[in-house]
Amino acid sequence: MTKDNTLIVYGVPFSQPVRAVMWLLILKRLPFTMTLINPGSEGATGSRNPAYLAKNPAGTIPCIEEPDTGFVLGEAHAIICYLSRKHGWSDVYPVDKQIRATVDWYLHYHHRTIREASIALVAPKIRKDLNIPEAIQDTAKANFTRALGALEHGWLSKNRFLVSDTVTLADLAAYVEIGQIQPRFTNVFDFSPYPNIRRWLDDMANIEGHDEVHVVLEELGDISIEAPSMDAIRNANKRALQTLKQKIATF
Numbered sequence: 001m002t003k004d005n006t007l008i009v010y011g012v013p014f015s016q017p018v019r020a021v022m023w024l025l026i027l028k029r030l031p032f033t034m035t036l037i038n039p040g041s042e043g044a045t046g047s048r049n050p051a052y053l054a055k056n057p058a059g060t061i062p063c064i065e066e067p068d069t070g071f072v073l074g075e076a077h078a079i080i081c082y083l084s085r086k087h088g089w090s091d092v093y094p095v096d097k098q099i100r101a102t103v104d105w106y107l108h109y110h111h112r113t114i115r116e117a118s119i120a121l122v123a124p125k126i127r128k129d130l131n132i133p134e135a136i137q138d139t140a141k142a143n144f145t146r147a148l149g150a151l152e153h154g155w156l157s158k159n160r161f162l163v164s165d166t167v168t169l170a171d172l173a174a175y176v177e178i179g180q181i182q183p184r185f186t187n188v189f190d191f192s193p194y195p196n197i198r199r200w201l202d203d204m205a206n207i208e209g210h211d212e213v214h215v216v217l218e219e220l221g222d223i224s225i226e227a228p229s230m231d232a233i234r235n236a237n238k239r240a241l242q243t244l245k246q247k248i249a250t251f
């Protein structure tokens, strides 16, 4: 890809599904530029601004754009599968039909289950604008913990990673949700009853790109006692963007 045709990723580093896309791109060393789009905002750089809605009518991040073709794609899992198919990244999205289908199984399963970690534990502190009712937070927490049990006693009791003994797209998608609530980051969940998950979290922290993608959480720190200020969130995103730029420059 020439410089002008560098892939554009719309989003902010704090967003979980944006992190899944960024992590894949760093792991595979595909250069990209991030265009900041603030979730939920109607302002000029907001995900609910008409200019962005024209690209992604759902008004969500992430979204990618290929400048050479003008092709635009939303939904993190559609994006990571598309990029993996396009570039032949068969290590993370194996061509074996059954293994690929199992990765897809997890990616579909994720949405109302593991993804609920954000609604239950993180968004109430970070996205005050969403005003998430307590009943919804409770349901999300129940959905999340049931799914975490499925990972603990099912998927991760059979393999080192979710689908096999090597990392796939399923692991990246799952970690951006589960990893964020660990004591080392936001510290809002107790993992002591989950030994397989703890082992997997440690393994995932050694995967290329983990540290750069999670700078935003390191900057934000523990949110278990006090919700971070808007300034702290903004600064964490800023610092994360600098790190990403430095990393991409090394590709």
Ligand SMILES: N[C@@H](CCC(=O)N[C@@H](CS)C(=O)NCC(=O)O)C(=O)O
Binding pocket: 015, 016, 017, 039, 040, 041, 047, 048, 059, 060, 061, 062, 074, 075, 076, 077
């Ligand atoms: N299923 C979507 C979820 C994307 C999503 O929920 N993103 C959030 C930020 S983490 C967002 O854009 N929210 C828009 C809003 O709050 O209006 C995906 O995986 O891409």
